[in-house]
Amino acid sequence: MTETSLQGVRSLLFAPGDDARKLRSALASAADGVIADLEDAVAPDRKDAARGIVRTEFAAAGTHMRRMVRINGLDTDWGREDLALTRTLDLDAIVVPKATADSISAVGADGVPVIALVETAVGLRQAYEIGLHPRVSALMLGGADLGAELRWKPRSDGLELLFARSSLVVDSAAAGILPPFDVVHLAPRAIDELIDESTFARSIGFGGKACIHPCQAEPVNTAFSPSQSEIDWARAVVAAFDDASARGSGTAVVDGRLVDAPVVRHARSMLSHPGSTNQLPRRSPAAH
Numbered sequence: 511m512t513e514t515s516l517q518g519v520r521s522l523l524f525a526p527g528d529d530a531r532k533l534r535s536a537l538a539s540a541a542d543g544v545i546a547d548l549e550d551a552v553a554p555d556r557k558d559a560a561r562g563i564v565r566t567e568f569a570a571a572g573t574h575m576r577r578m579v580r581i582n583g584l585d586t587d588w589g590r591e592d593l594a595l596t597r598t599l600d601l602d603a604i605v606v607p608k609a610t611a612d613s614i615s616a617v618g619a620d621g622v623p624v625i626a627l628v629e630t631a632v633g634l635r636q637a638y639e640i641g642l643h644p645r646v647s648a649l650m651l652g653g654a655d656l657g658a659e660l661r662w663k664p665r666s667d668g669l670e671l672l673f674a675r676s677s678l679v680v681d682s683a684a685a686g687i688l689p690p691f692d693v694v695h696l697a698p699r700a701i702d703e704l705i706d707e708s709t710f711a712r713s714i715g716f717g718g719k720a721c722i723h724p725c726q727a728e729p730v731n732t733a734f735s736p737s738q739s740e741i742d743w744a745r746a747v748v749a750a751f752d753d754a755s756a757r758g759s760g761t762a763v764v765d766g767r768l769v770d771a772p773v774v775r776h777a778r779s780m781l782s783h784p785g786s787t788n789q790l791p792r793r794s795p796a797a798h
């Protein structure tokens with residue numbers, strides 16, 4: 511388990527790598543990080559131009575924003591040149607699409623952290639192994655590619671995604687990396703849907719979410735930050751437990767619910783990182 515500059519990151523905004531205007535606006539947005547995309551958002555005949563545009567825009571931007579590049583797969587005509595470009599930029603991470611255990615190994619053991627985009631059936635089956643690679647700091651779920659492969663018919667309740675989402679949360683925790691980033695919501699104007707989807711993803715253990723439009727960053731940041739009532743709950747839990755411990759008891763009751771060691775660990779972790787739920791896994795003592 512290693513500390514990483516991705517700790518605390520909630521929203522990651524994709525912008526097409528060949529669109530200087532969008533890259534500039536993404537770098538000035540409320541997102542916690544920007545992913546300049548060289549893969550699916552860039553047409554084949556724009557791939558070379560995109561590398562130059564990303565280099566220029568990332569060099570011109572201030573340093574406050576975390577910067578990432580999504581490369582093309584190393585089995586494509588463009589992946590190797592993309593990877594070479596990333597070695598010349600000051601990046602916080604690279605994003606590897608359609609990740610599998612083999613494709614992550616091919617990226618190499620040295621360099622900036624990797625976010626592995628799990629968006630194929632094979633990748634989903636290998637997500638734990640991918641998470642164990644020394645460069646992988648987090649997984650991200652790619653719903654568009656996975657949905658196309660598995661022939662999903664999208665549902666308003668997102669039930670078709672539930673197995674993939676839950677697997678990624680479990681595989682990330684078992685591998686000792688950050689909680690995963692959830693799928694992009696493909697309808698930028700549907701903010702209420704985005705909030706519901708983000709709230710649900712956080713409730714099952716995601717640490718953040720990928721975005722495709724600047725207007726999605728703020729709602730995603732809010733959804734992946736503990737609310738004031740959660741902070742109040744955590745304080746009450748810790749106080750009640752400390753009080754019980756002083757009386758020689760290992761349990762307390764807060765708001766009519768049992769509070770014991772795992773509940774207190776959860777509460778203490780929330781209080782030590784009040785700005786974001788995206789923190790390294792809380793292991794039970796027996797798991798160490």
Ligand SMILES: CC(C)(COP(=O)(O)OP(=O)(O)OC[C@H]1O[C@@H](n2cnc3c(N)ncnc32)[C@H](O)[C@@H]1OP(=O)(O)O)[C@@H](O)C(=O)NCCC(=O)NCCSC(=O)C[C@H](O)C(=O)O
Binds near residue numbers: 523
């Ligand atoms: C989805 C979009 C194509 C919509 O673009 P557009 O219609 O231009 O949006 P607006 O008219 O609402 O734009 C208003 C202004 O906001 C700027 N803008 C829009 N999107 C972005 C962005 N992503 N980053 C920065 N700035 C953005 C516009 O330029 C307008 O500004 P101005 O011109 O000054 O008025 C568009 O949002 C978009 O291109 N999104 C990103 C697409 C992308 O990167 N896709 C790849 C990643 S998603 C993915 O691949 C998922 C995964 O792999 C999977 O399989 O699931």
Ligand SMILES: [Mg+2]
Binds near residue numbers: 629652654655
């Ligand atoms: Mg994809």
